[in-house]
Amino acid sequence: MKITNHTHLLTQIKTVGLVCKPNDTTLMPYVEEIKSALQLQGVALLIEQTSAQMLGYKGVSFEQMCEESDFLISLGGDGSLIALCRKSFAYHKPVLGIYAGQLGFLTDIQTDEIRQFIEELFLGHYRIDIRMMLEISLHVKGKIEKIVAFNDIVLSRSKISHMSTIKAYVDGKLFNSYYGDGLIVSTPTGSTAYNLSAGGPVVYPLTEALILTPICPHSLSQRPLVLPVDFEISFESDGDTVIVIDGQDTYNMNEIERVCVRSAKEGARLIHSLDRDYFDVLKKKLHWGHV
Ligand SMILES: NC(=O)c1ccc[n+]([C@@H]2O[C@H](COP(=O)([O-])OP(=O)(O)OC[C@H]3O[C@@H](n4cnc5c(N)ncnc54)[C@H](O)[C@@H]3O)[C@@H](O)[C@H]2O)c1
Numbered sequence: 001m002k003i004t005n006h007t008h009l010l011t012q013i014k015t016v017g018l019v020c021k022p023n024d025t026t027l028m029p030y031v032e033e034i035k036s037a038l039q040l041q042g043v044a045l046l047i048e049q050t051s052a053q054m055l056g057y058k059g060v061s062f063e064q065m066c067e068e069s070d071f072l073i074s075l076g077g078d079g080s081l082i083a084l085c086r087k088s089f090a091y092h093k094p095v096l097g098i099y100a101g102q103l104g105f106l107t108d109i110q111t112d113e114i115r116q117f118i119e120e121l122f123l124g125h126y127r128i129d130i131r132m133m134l135e136i137s138l139h140v141k142g143k144i145e146k147i148v149a150f151n152d153i154v155l156s157r158s159k160i161s162h163m164s165t166i167k168a169y170v171d172g173k174l175f176n177s178y179y180g181d182g183l184i185v186s187t188p189t190g191s192t193a194y195n196l197s198a199g200g201p202v203v204y205p206l207t208e209a210l211i212l213t214p215i216c217p218h219s220l221s222q223r224p225l226v227l228p229v230d231f232e233i234s235f236e237s238d239g240d241t242v243i244v245i246d247g248q249d250t251y252n253m254n255e256i257e258r259v260c261v262r263s264a265k266e267g268a269r270l271i272h273s274l275d276r277d278y279f280d281v282l283k284k285k286l287h288w289g290h291v
Pocket residue numbers: 077078079080082102103104105106151152189190191192193194195197245246247248
């Protein structure tokens with residue numbers, strides 16, 4: 001399936017949803033800023049109940065927020081944005097990341113830009129990028145559990161003292177066996193996360209590809225691999241391997257016979273400022289090109 005890289009702008013915005021980084025009460029002034037900037041536009045703000053409870057507001061369920069909102073805001077770091085994109089995947093709502101974290105590679109709007117960006121958004125001065133996501137199928141005792149990933153799925157050794165062995169297949173045909181600390185399957189957006197630390201390539205986030213990068217492979221011949229977006233890759237490993245999705249969900253391979261990874265039919269829709277330039281972000285946040 002062809003996934004386009006940009007999507008149409010929102011036509012009419014009446015309601016916006018908000019989720020905050022957990023356990024951070026310092027976010028209160030920014031929530032007030034978002035609320036009043038939206039009020040000026042005649043737009044209602046729905047705050048998800050866990051975030052609302054943390055800050056003393058009246059909240060709504062996550063599902064109600066997703067159903068009733070025209071777009072969603074994540075107020076926090078990259079992890080909060082990733083969690084929101086994953087949890088709201090089925091609702092196909094655009095997501096705006098407002099940066100209140102440590103690195104903020106994905107969340108490009110700073111807290112001191114909230115008012116100005118919201119004004120610009122209502123003038124149509126923004127873009128929505130479609131970021132490829134992964135659909136992961138875990139095969140357990142004849143049943144299939146499906147999960148989505150925004151950055152990556154990591155198959156990692158579970159014991160510090162042992163290597164893991166991972167067999168990798170394309171369309172059922174074995175194409176490699178990885179021996180070492182594990183393997184990362186990353187989206188282009190996730191290429192600047194764990195994949196980068198493991199020596200994988202930086203891949204422009206609107207590219208469509210599957211990136212496979214071994215972690216500390218015990219071999220002179222294992223290299224990162226970039227595969228076409230329409231490949232379905234599957235993996236088998238032993239009980240000494242764990243699976244980690246976006247650093248947020250963990251499964252033990254003990255109970256899993258096979259893991260299949262493919263591009264999800266829908267991508268995440270990220271709202272960005274028109275000024276955002278990927279290479280500027282690489283330079284500013286990851287010191288790209290610095291000597
Ligand atoms: N050794 C490593 O580099 C390592 C180890 C474990 C997990 N991770 C990454 O952490 C990600 C989860 O992020 P988190 O913020 O929830 O966890 P986290 O709080 O543990 O932080 C991971 C760091 O990676 C940054 N990050 C996350 N996604 C990024 C992206 N697409 N591009 C550039 N930087 C990014 C975050 O801002 C944060 O500084 C996982 O998907 C995985 O890729 C990296």
